[in-house]
Amino acid sequence: MTAEDSAKTYRFGIDAGSKTVKVVIVDEDGTVVNSIYRRHLSNIRETLVDILHNLTWRYGDLPGKATVTGSAGIALAEMLKLPFVQEVLATERAVRELYPDADAVIELGGEDAKVIYLSGNPEQRMNATCAGGTGGFIDSIAFMLGVRSSDMSRLAGGASRIYPIASRCAVFAQTDVRPLLNAGAKKSDIAASALEAVVRQTITGLACGRPIEGKVIFLGGPLQFIPDLVRRFQIGLGLKRGEGIRPRWAHIFTAHGAALYAGELPESKPTSLGQLEKCIRQADAPEDDLMRLEPLFATDEERETFKERHARVDFPRKRLFDCKGPLYLGIDAGSTTVKTAVIDDAGNLVYSCYTPVQGDALATATEELLDFDRSPPTSTARTKRPPGLHMPRRRDMVRTCCVRRSVLIQASWRRRRTPARQWSSCPTRRSCSTSADRT
Structure with missing residues (x-):
């Protein structure tokens, strides 16, 4: 200096x-x-x-x-x-300092969105009740797809269709996206659908019928780092060339x-x-005047009693290497995680796996099964119906999953434990076949 x-x-x-x-x-x-x-x-x-x-x-x-x-x-x-x-x-x-002729501003933040009308009848509108249609909404969808928020633009560039996704609430949006992922929808289509939901929420939810027209300035982190979102806003608003402007430093305009x-x-x-x-x-930390619930345990003795009681209820465990005889596999295919557990005839837990689903539940479950396959048991694996969601798709996935041994771990709808199917030719990684399949 x-x-x-x-x-x-x-x-x-x-x-x-x-x-x-x-x-x-x-x-x-x-x-x-x-x-x-x-x-x-x-x-x-x-x-x-x-x-x-x-x-x-x-x-x-x-x-x-x-x-x-x-x-x-x-x-x-x-x-x-x-x-x-x-x-x-x-x-x-x-905006008035740098773009004095601007007619409107659309600004997307982490958990709020704003529409500011500068010309005509000046007005400011802001959604402060829900994070739907904001950066937090995009973060949630990006996490489900297993990508960074800044990658949503690149991902959406390969989209071929748009799915209806709830835009007013990030939680409702997740309930729309999860079945799409389980059904094998392309990530690019889901990314584009999420960005379209953000545009729809801003135009219909905040504008509420008042046109957003003229020279529109796009501000905020999501609009700075997701160029495809700006393009979709321009198309949705019907803006001509030069009317929709995203400044170079759109993410720091408020500061x-x-x-x-x-x-x-x-x-x-x-x-x-x-x-x-x-x-x-x-500086001293600000005073915390928030209301809080009563503690779970009033004394240390209550906490220790709780720990002792729960310690008595535990799965007996055994090394997978020491197992002989049949094993039984359970898969819990949930909305955000896939859990796998294997027990022997005595009920001992011999293998378990817990993996977050990062945009592809099928690949996650496949990797867990392959991880189990890499371990060296001499037992025969059998299956039990997984308790998770959308099982027909996962059943098809497990049926075609390749396991190198003489056993295919297949997720079955039957309640009884049934023998797993035999591989016809494991080294070539062909699909399995049984007499039941051939008939």
Whole structure:
């Protein structure tokens, strides 16, 4: 940092959102000098300390004034004794500064979405009751598909059809997506369907019939890192070329607006990056006045009694290597995990596996079965009906799954334990066959 830079006065905008923390530094002319965007993983305080320390180390202890905004910014502003600006106002301030001819703004955050009408009758609309149609919604679907949220755009590019997915609630959306995955729907189709659901929720749920037209500015992390989402908004709104604009730094616009307010609010006091870092390190944790349930155990003796009682109820275990005779396999194919358990005739648990489903329940169950196959038992495996969901599809999957030994572990609908089918030619990994199949 030069002597000329030290003489300047900067403005700092801190946007503490539901999933990320953004810090923007602007100079006296309102130009963005530096910025950092980072997920806080529910640890806003430590994340902000790390960001401020990083900025101070790289650019020096810059002097200036600061303002806080964001859904998690009120408690942070009280901790730092800084002024707070509502996030819709901060977003509008930055847009009017950089795009004075804009007619509307669509901003998607981690757990909220906003539509701001700037021309005609100015109005701000925001969904603060549910995370449907927001970044959190996209994160949930991406997790189910086993990809990062930023990969949704690339994945959706290969879509060939759109499925109806609930957009008002992320939980309801998962109940729509899970059967699609179990039925073998392409991940690209599900990704595109989720992005279409976000567009539909914003246009119908927030606009509520009022047209979003003219020059529209797209802001927020999801719109910054998922270009295909912007394209779908442009198509859904019927925007012409040049009417739908996603700025280069769409993910930090709210923090930028807070920084602009820092030089205008009379309660803003001089500070510096180093002072902000020191202040938040030394600040006391905010008081927790939330109502809490009574503890499960009033005394240590009650807890120990509970542990002793539950310790008496445990599966007897045995090494798989020591097993002889028939084994019995159970598969619990659930909505988010696949569980496999193998017992012997005496009821001893000899093998178990618990794996999260990352977008492909069939592949997850197959890998668990292959993992069991790699172990060295000399026993014969038999099957029992799995208690999970959507069993016809999983039954077909297990029937065609290749196991190298003389046993095919097949998920069966029958209640009784039945002998597994024999492989006709395991080395060539052909499907199994029995006399029942041939007839």
